[in-house]
Amino acid sequence: MKALWYAVVAALALLSASRVFAYPQMTAHGYSSCLACHVAPSGGGLLSAYGRSLSREVLSTWGAENEEAVLHGAVPASEVLLLGGDIRALQLFMRSPYVDLGRFIWMQADLEAGVRLGDFTVVGSLGYQNPTSANYSGSSFFSRKHYVLWNFAESNFVRVGKFEGAYGIRWPDHFMFVRRDLSWDEGSESYRLEWAKLEETWQLIASLSIGRPDAPQLQTEKAATLRVAKYVGENHQLILSAHYALRSTTNRFVIGPSAVFTLLDRLSVFAQVDFQQAATFGFLEYLRVNYEIHQGVHLYGMQELSILDTSSVSSAKLAYTLGVQWFPRPHFELLVGLRKSTSGSAATGATDSLMLLMHYYL
Template sequence: MKTKILFSVVGTLLLSATAHAFPEMVRHGYAACVTCHVSPDGGGVLTWYGREISGAALSTWGGREKSYWGPEQKEHHETFFAWDLITPPEWLLLGGDVRLNRIQYRTQDGGSASRLILMQADLEAAAKFKKLTIDATIGRDENAREIFSRRHFLKYQLNNRTTVRFGKFFHAYGIRMPEHAVSTKRGLGWDQGSESYNIEGALVDSNYDVFLTALLSRPETKGQNGMVFGEDESGFSARASTFLAEKYKIGASFFTGSTKSTDKTILGPFAMLGFTPHFTVLSEFDFTNLKLKSVTKDPGWGLVSFNKADYELIQGLHAFATYETYRPAFSDSTSGVNTLGAGLQWFPRPHFELQTVWKNDKPVGATEGSHYFFLMAHFYP
């Protein structure tokens, strides 16, 4: 029981602390992340277009409803950075993320407790000089309690479709999504704060995309007490996908690399399916071969998966259900977790997101799982 509670609390604490790509937007034909984000793989600071779409298609209220073109294009608008209180020049994009999480969990004596936690407080700027873009975040690392930059990179636009990028960011693998604590992110060792230094080549067409990334190194992720959460990692990653009828994105990813303790080979398909303007299914399956360097025996292959069905009840308000599997090795029939989840996500106005989630982690072979619940508020200026 103690273990379950601890797992629930830690799981909840680390849930949803990073953000910013919403792959469900595939239902509106936005199969390529770069339409709305500076990063070719999505996430992070929004383009001007992304800001407008956040008002027009993501939020319940706050989108433009009346005429807005012509000279009045420069008029004040709610979707602009900080409600247009600060007007950056056209070459400069500003953004950021502040996340608060209220956690409800069981205490060891059977009671309940709750905590309010600042999960993330980042500012981000992207400056574009002709074909070169410089992007960087600055914020507070809530684990280490220090100022740090989660992501920073140089991006060079070779042509309309092709970019090369160097810096610290998540390599492209599978579905880029905010839920970083799920099995296809945390379960693969790519949790919050595990961005690596990479060189990336990306080809993003209106019908397909291809990402090739060399992972050069990854700074160790440390907590306040110096405990290392994530090890240095290097390797190579490839991801390719095709867009079918604009609202269906199907692809596959491959990764090979190693940390100090583990050799990893991971590969598998993923799909982002916008069946209707309101109904989206996300699905990713990754076959894993995770070999501990200290152990000579190869554990063989395992499987992690993430599946999410999302229905937009009214614009901006979503009900969703998730199902995850984590089986590090098929050869070990006692190791693994299946997780069922459900929740509501609401974008009331541009800049705001609220999310409430229930999850149940059930270890393989167990008759009972552990439950946890959280309420998350996200502000993106």
């Protein structure tokens, strides 16, 4: 029964995984700061005009002039009104000794807009929330994020509202152990106050979260989060992150280093290690290698380990993923991933997953 439970949980986690438009692979092209492409200091969500141009010139295999603009150029560009949104669908196949399933699911359908008023930017989104989300708030129609951003000095930003805190390498894949097992699953945005100091060779992002007072049934933790990153050259990053949270049961503290290295022109390595002290002491890590074989076409391999209780072998989880990610033209992303994972004792058998992701951004 325990093995069946693990397999079902894994299936639900993959089905509910939603992605935020943010791609750490851009570090290989010299764009270490998320602000180079996004409105938010920690990345994700609305793209700036420069970010849209990079989506055609750097991220995509092909692209015509002005194709990267909202609705392929049908909406005139504006420095005041920023528009965006995401539509994502997943075809998932899973097989284990206890589960054999195939399912198509709409993951996300959001519209997002921002208005720039001098040094202030107001951002909000409206869209669909999957009922299988680990943080389902009771309605399929919701606002994933909304905040006010104040650029009060050249490299200083203050943000207040509902959004995700900055921790580690900002991968959008919520099925990763370092996200799901550390309670940063889909829908983990909370109300927080954030300060970001973004310099040319380093950045610091600190935030305080009051949880989800709008959805008390979720019992979302209240937390302080810190992320410090040092840029080494144009294509490397060293990061240290920490997170202390107050919970209704046991408080927790998470800390860990992460790093991004570009070894060759198109070969990048991403690594992260996290230690968690909660009711038990836990250890998590992953190593991801990404190779861009042609502009917009990425091959990647990833190894993950999660041990939420180092005193118990049954809490150990291991996964290996091989995949291809392709950005054929601006607004489009396609991904195929093969994942093999094990939970607890090897006698429970492995779970094999095939993920086919389709993503369109406005």
